[in-house]
Amino acid sequence: MPNPDPALCRDLAADLAAAGLRSSALRDAWGAEADDAVRRGLRTPGLRALADRDDALATLARLLTLGRTQPTEAVDRALPTARSRGLVALGLAQRDGDLVRPVATIRPQDSLGAEWWIVAGLDELASDSGALAEDFVLGVGRASLTLAGLQLPTPAGRVLDLGTGCGIQALVARQHADAVVATDISEPALACARLTALLNGASGIETRRGSLFDPVAGETFDRIVSNPPFVITPRTADVPAYEYRDGGLVGDALVEQVVRGAGEHLVPGGACQLLGNWETRDGVDGLDRVRAWVESSPVPLDAWVIERERLDPIAYAEMWIRDGGTVPGSPAHDRLLGAWLDDFAERGVTAVGFGYVLLRRAAGAPTLARYERIPQPIPDETALGAHLADALAVHDALAVVDDEALANATLRVAPDVTEARHHMPGEENPTLIELRQGAGFGRSVQADPALAGLVGASDGELTVGQIVGALAQLLEVDEEALSGSVLPAVRALLVDGFLRFA
Incomplete structure (x- = not known):
């Protein structure tokens, strides 16, 4: 691809916007089931749904999302400013007589809190051959x-x-x-x-x-x-280096x-x-x-x-051999699997994380x-960045907070936290208390009655020290010893987002 002309890119972006090449518009155009199929790498359902349409969105979806050659006349209508020659000039397509053949994809991406067009190579969804070039550029996976x-x-x-x-x-x-x-x-x-x-x-x-x-x-x-x-x-020379x-x-x-x-x-x-x-x-x-x-x-x-x-090494090799488009059970698949297992055996590899x-x-x-x-499973991977930022901020704050200051702090339990108590049949006291997180990393923490009681009482009114004192009397244990065992756990719960400073 040549260095792109900014003015031509602006023209192309305006044409794409006018045609409505957006994620929601594509889902509406070919339906929810076809949309799920496209996300799994199957283009036939999408093509069938668009078969009777010749509007700009359908033309661009076939050309730039699904990788199908389109008539030059239809592409020029869909891109009235940039036109097919603009795609060629940007290195996104080639002209073949009266046809325009894509050499890259432009797909809308709306999974990250914004809507963007992403330029990438022809993947298995958009390629007729199914084989990927070693310099293939991956889109959003x-x-x-x-x-x-x-x-x-x-x-x-x-x-x-x-x-x-x-x-x-x-x-x-x-x-x-x-x-x-x-x-x-x-x-x-x-x-x-x-x-x-x-x-x-x-x-x-x-x-x-x-x-x-x-x-x-x-x-x-x-x-x-x-x-x-x-x-x-x-x-090794016979293993593709993508x-x-x-x-x-x-x-x-x-x-x-x-x-x-x-x-x-x-x-x-x-x-x-x-x-x-x-x-x-x-x-x-x-x-x-x-x-x-x-x-x-x-x-x-x-x-x-x-x-x-x-x-394990076999599962890891299998995953990436499939990713390259090699069919399981074929001679090529067996050869690649052998190469991967030889490589792992040579270095004494028993697992890959x-x-x-x-x-x-x-x-x-x-x-x-x-x-x-x-x-x-993580409740929402798209929200982990904010969770990590909060955890780092709390970690840094606690680094300068001694136990006396923590005991004088007031806390609130996070709104996504729930408690589960497990009882043996006929037993009054629980054998296991779990604090469960509905956000962040979806952690589950085992708590003893003292820690569970402290979390349950953390409503922003009483200080940590006051709650510990009340629990020590209720459980008939030494307050200083209870504080020594509970405060480290409170610090961990604060960093992980179960508790918050009020």
């Missing part, structure tokens, strides 16, 4: 939405989007930042990111080509976001390099958020290996690492080192 939802929604000066791909993370970051530098090793990806930014009128996004931190050597940022090509891929998912390094070395190198490119207090895979290797747990990467950073880092999923990494450059000694597994 599940991982993209996950990281976008994780981004801290707090003001920032400069943000680095490391491995920008189609540019979706840069758009999300720009909502809260003064400027964004978006980097990628792939020129096709940078071209898509530039077009994505221009079509959506997003200024202040600069693209640079290069590997990892090379394009920003010597620079620091308030925030770094990265959905890097973290997929672990065998380094740029959108494979960083070209052995094992999880690319994620390791991002974690080790991020701190030097953050201002003090600046945060880095990324997704990644990590291997459990030679008996060393994957989260422990990530901890070692963090601790080897040349600058001190706070760290909060969450493993969401853990797969996937999760979220939140790093922060500490102004002094690190105060946060949290490595945990959260396998349960």
Whole structure:
């Protein structure tokens, strides 16, 4: 793709808006069932629903969303200002006689609290061959939405989007930042990111080509976001190296390099958020290996690492072989599976974890080192960024609050928290009390009667110390000992959002 002409992009955006190429309009045009099918990579239901229509929305949906060649005359009617020649000039389509053949997709995306047009490559939905080119540019997938939802929604000066791909993370970051530098090793990806930014009128996004931190050597940022090509891929000639998912390094070395190198490119207090895979290797747990990467950073880092999923080598290889479009049971599938298992066996890999990494450059000694597994469903991944920001703010506030000050604080239980008590048949007292969170990470915490009582009494009226005193009398235990056992749990509940300062 050539460097896009901003004026032509404005014309194209105006045409797309006039045609109504929006997510809700497409759902209305082809119906809820076809919309679900399209999201699963099946275009036939959408094409059937639009078969009898020749309006602008139908033409552009077939051409730019579903990847079907359209008559030049119909495209020119649908894009009265940019016209088909504008798509060709921008590198989005090619002319073939009286037909216009797409070479990229433009799809509306409304899952992130805003409506954007995203430029990306021809994926399995839009491609007739089903095979992906190694320099294919991925659009907005599940991982993209996950990281976008994780981004801290707090003001920032400069943000680095490391491995920008189609540019979706840069758009999300720009909502809260003064400027964004978006980097990628792939020129096709940078071209898509530039077009994505221009079509959506997003200024202040600069693209640079290069590997990892090379394009920003010597620079620091308030925030770094990265959905890097973290997929672990065998380094053999007969295994496709898709740029959108494979960083070209052995094992999880690319994620390791991002974690080790991020701190030097953050201002003090600046945060880095990324997704990644990590291997459990030679008996060393994957989260422990990530901890070692963090601790080897040349600058001190706070760290909060969450493993969401853990797969054995066979399941991991199967997932990514399918992602490349290879049919299970075929000779090619068997060959690729063998290559992946050989690669894992050579390094002693017994499991691969996937999760979220939140790093922060500490102004002094690190105060946060949290490595945990959260396998349960999350109520709303798009709201995790706000939850993380609140948790960091509470963590920082509690760092300067001693137990005496905490005892004098008044708290409220969060409105999404519920309590469940489990009883053995015929027993009056519960054998288990659970505090359940309906937001955030959807955590469930086991509580003893004292902690459950404190949470239940936290309505913003009594101080923590007053509640502890009353509970000590009720339970007939020593107040000082009860305070010593309850206050650490209260701190944890505050950070995790079960409790709030009144």
